Amino acid sequence: MSKALSVDLRTRVLAAVAEGASHRAAAMRFGVSAASVSRWRALDRRQGDVMPGPLGGDRRSGRIEAQHGLIRRLLIDTPDITTAELRLVLQDLGHSFGHGTLQRFFARHGLTRKKRPRTPASR
Structure with a gap:
């Protein structure tokens, strides 16, 4: 991973x-x-010092997190909805998210999308 050069050097x-x-x-x-x-x-002119900004990290999950309530409601209303179907519903509502973005959202919130058949447990 890259590392910012020191403030002293700057x-x-x-x-x-x-x-x-x-x-x-x-x-x-x-x-x-x-x-x-x-x-x-330019950084020195803009903010008055040359301190580097934060490196790495998640910068875009805020967009999907803002729709947390909507996604939860859709999952509760239609519990057997697939990820592809959920993407289409969200797209119809004006929110476009990729498959991976939804998968990471599910992982962060402990949601599983695996459909399990309702069969009795084996002995």
Whole structure:
């Protein structure tokens, strides 16, 4: 997994640019890309420091989590609905989610979609 470069390095690179070095020259001097120098400079202008943002993690599950109540209601109303059918119903309601997104949603909430036949237990 990638790791953000240190704030110290970012600060030293931007100090070199402030002293008159071009982005490319500062990048070569410190062994980083010129694009990184540009991004760090924009970050410094925008938020006042060069602290890196969070890396990794889930950024998109909030969209499906916002529909938690709707999905639960659909599952209660039609307990034998398949994942494909659930996707179509949600799509008709204006919510488009992929199969994998629904599977991860089910796993997070402990929901199973396996249809088991109603047969007596074996001896």
